[in-house]
Amino acid sequence: MTRIEQREQTRRALLREARRLFATLGYGGVGLDQIASATGVTKGALYHHFTSKADLFGVVLAQVQAEVGDAVAAAAVAEPEADHWDQLRTGCRAFLVASTHPDVRQIMLIDGPAVLGWAQWRALDEAASGRHLEEALISLVAEGTIDQQPVTPLGRLLSGAMNEAALWLAESSRPSDLDDAWAAFDRMLEGLRIP
Amino acid sequence: MTRIEQREQTRRALLREARRLFATLGYGGVGLDQIASATGVTKGALYHHFTSKADLFGVVLAQVQAEVGDAVAAAAVAEPEADHWDQLRTGCRAFLVASTHPDVRQIMLIDGPAVLGWAQWRALDEAASGRHLEEALISLVAEGTIDQQPVTPLGRLLSGAMNEAALWLAESSRPSDLDDAWAAFDRMLEGLRIP
DNA sequence: TCCTTCGCATACTGTCGGTATGTGAAAAGT
DNA sequence: ACTTTTCACATACCGACAGTATGCGAAGGA
Numbered sequence: 001m002t003r004i005e006q007r008e009q010t011r012r013a014l015l016r017e018a019r020r021l022f023a024t025l026g027y028g029g030v031g032l033d034q035i036a037s038a039t040g041v042t043k044g045a046l047y048h049h050f051t052s053k054a055d056l057f058g059v060v061l062a063q064v065q066a067e068v069g070d071a072v073a074a075a076a077v078a079e080p081e082a083d084h085w086d087q088l089r090t091g092c093r094a095f096l097v098a099s100t101h102p103d104v105r106q107i108m109l110i111d112g113p114a115v116l117g118w119a120q121w122r123a124l125d126e127a128a129s130g131r132h133l134e135e136a137l138i139s140l141v142a143e144g145t146i147d148q149q150p151v152t153p154l155g156r157l158l159s160g161a162m163n164e165a166a167l168w169l170a171e172s173s174r175p176s177d178l179d180d181a182w183a184a185f186d187r188m189l190e191g192l193r194i195p
Numbered sequence: 196m197t198r199i200e201q202r203e204q205t206r207r208a209l210l211r212e213a214r215r216l217f218a219t220l221g222y223g224g225v226g227l228d229q230i231a232s233a234t235g236v237t238k239g240a241l242y243h244h245f246t247s248k249a250d251l252f253g254v255v256l257a258q259v260q261a262e263v264g265d266a267v268a269a270a271a272v273a274e275p276e277a278d279h280w281d282q283l284r285t286g287c288r289a290f291l292v293a294s295t296h297p298d299v300r301q302i303m304l305i306d307g308p309a310v311l312g313w314a315q316w317r318a319l320d321e322a323a324s325g326r327h328l329e330e331a332l333i334s335l336v337a338e339g340t341i342d343q344q345p346v347t348p349l350g351r352l353l354s355g356a357m358n359e360a361a362l363w364l365a366e367s368s369r370p371s372d373l374d375d376a377w378a379a380f381d382r383m384l385e386g387l388r389i390p
Numbered sequence: 391t392c393c394t395t396c397g398c399a400t401a402c403t404g405t406c407g408g409t410a411t412g413t414g415a416a417a418a419g420t
Numbered sequence: 421a422c423t424t425t426t427c428a429c430a431t432a433c434c435g436a437c438a439g440t441a442t443g444c445g446a447a448g449g450a
Binding site: 198237 | 395396397398399400
């Protein structure tokens with residue numbers, strides 16, 4: 001095993017255990033010694049790969065965000081013949097489903113803004129899934145499907161609505177809640193559409 | 196000065212300084228010694244009034260939530276002759292404006308869920324302003340102004356949309372952003388209304 | 391006036407994020 | 421082939437901070 005391979009392997013293992021522990025215990029509930037020992041290394045190795053606890057969390061968060069973003073993009077690509085409107089809908093539904101998963105809930109929705117600050121959190125969100133949302137809205141404004149308006153505030157409203165709905169869904173146990181939340185969100189979207 | 200007066204005075208002073216520091220530096224950026232010395236007491240006094248740092252933060256958060264809830268209620272009461280629909284709109288606008296203030300932003304929107312957990316945060320939100328929102332939605336469903344549907348997921352969607360919009364507004368500097376965000380939110384509300 | 395209560399201070403401990411330094415093996419140079 | 425350098429990690433340590441145990445002095449009741 002060459003050195004660069006060993007390095008990557010250790011780094012991946014650290015990220016895997018960090019994500020697992022951050023997701024189950026929350027950022028404040030996990031110590032760096034705990035992450036290191038779960039990985040089978042010491043804290044020295046951790047600080048060789050990451051500059052701080054927040055930095056490690058940031059990389060984990062970026063990874064989670066990227067997965068959610070990929071899920072959204074995959075859902076949109078899955079039906080290439082659909083129009084922009086239906087691509088927005090399927091993308092939003094994919095985002096809602098993905099955000100309900102426990103890792104995403106704790107790391108991205110709860111701890112993310114508090115640990116990294118809202119500005120940095122937003123930058124990661126923008127790079128991962130927010131970008132897709134704004135692009136979709138721009139297309140819809142351009143083709144006249146929704147009112148001419150600045151897309152950034154509208155994107156924030158929709159994103160915040162889905163985030164909060166995902167937090168609520170992850171807490172609730174009734175299976176029908178997902179359908180109810182999606183129906184309500186879909187009604188909201190439909191209300192934006194010019195008849 | 197009687198003992199009970201002295202106690203209340205110290206407690207209020209602690210809460211005042213804690214709120215100020217939590218709002219400016221964030222929960223993780225403030226130490227209990229810092230709060231105590233800013234108040235002019237020692238950490239012993241702090242632990243005599245609050246069981247933990249999270250407990251102190253929880254009381255501060257409840258106070259902030261109550262202020263926001265009062266602002267929403269006051270805005271609705273300010274125009275008693277308006278119908279339920281316009282009362283919802285003015286309430287939402289009051290919430291959006293109040294949530295943009297720095298204290299509310301940092302304490303209620305960013306640190307709140309991470310420090311207390313989402314369930315407890317939601318309970319405080321429900322008691323303060325979420326209740327008003329759900330009651331308004333129930334009235335609107337009952338009178339047929341919006342579609343028959345479960346109000347809880349819809350309330351979560353609207354609440355999350357406003358929270359995220361408030362975070363975005365507090366970051367941005369253009370004065371027109373508030374108008375844009377409100378216009379977008381108002382369009383969303385209007386879309387829910389049965390013609 | 392004595393005793394109890396209690397609001398708060400003082401002094402201490404354990405944990406944890408972060409740093410400084412050591413070490414042995416892999417890679418590079420000659 | 422031998423030396424030197426690099427580097428991935430371990431070990432040992434420090435400071436900060438949340439939390440605790442205890443002491444004290446004044447208020448309030450008996």
